[in-house]
Amino acid sequence: MAILLAPMEGLLDHTLRDVLTRVGGVDRCVSEFIRITDQLLPKRVFTRVVPELLNGSRTPAGVLVRPQLLGSDPGCLAENAARLAELRPAGIDLNFGCPAKTVNRHRGGAVLLDEPELIHRIVAEVRTAVPKEIAVSAKIRLGVQDASRAIECAQAIDLAGADELVVHARTKAQGYKPPVYWERVAEVREAVRLSVVANGDIWSVQDALRCREVTGCKDLMIGRGMVRDPGLALAIRMQSLAGPSVGLAIHADAEPRVAWSDLMPLIVEFWRQISLRVEQRHRPGRLKQWLSSLRTRYPEAQAAFDEFRTVHDCTRIDAWLANAAALRALEVVDLESDGLITH
Structure with missing residues (x-):
């Protein structure tokens, strides 16, 4: 099982990544997005957002960090991904999940989920532009207004050659409001060949166990749950090693994992x-x-x-x-x- 620390624009920057990864339990982080519009960015922009690139793409605690790009121009994204690849990142992630209105108005993030053909082109051109040894991943939601095209988008990403797909179990319209639809992530996972990571509303060890059971995903991405409870990833890791004891999981959630x-x-x-x-x-x-x-x-x-x-x-x-x-x-x-x- 791998536990990924989610990107959270405006909150989970490299400082908080540093602090949270010191606690333990996190296998990899994804950075907040780097906005790509119509120009080739200098390397200093990438290292400003992801200074871990100057440390072997790792936090001071040694946890890998994968930079994330956001945009809608396949050629420009590919060109910037190639430049980013020169810094030897721990992979390159593509954002098709941000629900922010400002981002979506400029054709970035989750709004692209209504255009699976464009998503395919973006992923395919980025995959071609960077060396094979550098993983290319993507993050999506279930859709814009509904989940009717979730599988189509996931398959477009899969066929374009991505190595991994993170699925947040809500649509853009649903934002972060409960409930979360983990069962739809299971449908996506069954429809693609690449590795699928489940994301959304993992607040506790018990949530993590249930999410893995419902989605069938062995790997999880956690964001707000880790910011609230910095020991959550470590507790999930310990629970996974201890075995599927529900009683132990409930006890582990009774108090914060880090005093x-x-x-x-x-x-x-x-x-x-x-x-x-x-x-x-x-x-x-x-x-x-x-x-x-x-x-x-x-x-x-x-x-x-x-x-x-x-x-x-x-x-x-x-x-x-x-x-x-x-x-x-x-x-x-x-x-x-x-x-x-x-x-």
Whole structure:
């Protein structure tokens, strides 16, 4: 089983990829999309969005990162994919799943699911443009307004020579609203030869087990579930190794997989990196964005979010994190003195 960390535009950038992959359990990441319009981009654009390209296409924790391209011009996408291939990425992914209205208005993302012939041309030209050893994958939804062309789109991608297909189990119109239609992913998987990865509403170990059962997919892609609960992929991995025990899965979901005290150093690191590259006035918003997700699993995150909801002063956040780091250091010292931690 492989667990992929999903691309999430505006949230899951290289900083959060770095932090989340340090926890463990993730086999590969897909980057947020790089928009391709009508020109050949310089390599610095690819490395700005995916700086892991300068580290063997891996996060600092060693997890592979596959850059994602988005656009509708087959020739331009192929030309940019060829340039990206010069940076030796861990594959190239093509976005046919983004439901954002702004993206769709410019003929990018999920809106192309009404044009399976164009999707075939894009994938085929990209596949031809890059060396065979570099995998080409794609991500789709079930369709635009309905799922009537889901299999047609998947087969177009398969016949174009893609190596892997990720399917988010909703249409563009359904957005991210429940329910999720995993059974339609099973229909897609049965209609193609390439590897299919299931995506959508995997919030818990139990969800992961059920998704694999319903879809028949051995591999999963997780996005919002990992942002809420950074230990989710590791818990799914441990459950997979332990065997299909429902009782164990329920127990594993009763509490967050990573204790708040262990998560705090990752939050400190996240803030450190944000402080290096994000304008000061935008930094608190980035932290609050993650805390807002974490609060669904951590009462401590809810308390922090409430404290900083209206705060725009970075020095207050610096002080809070410094205090948390100091408390964490004291806890480690106490555990060492009690003989609970040895080196």
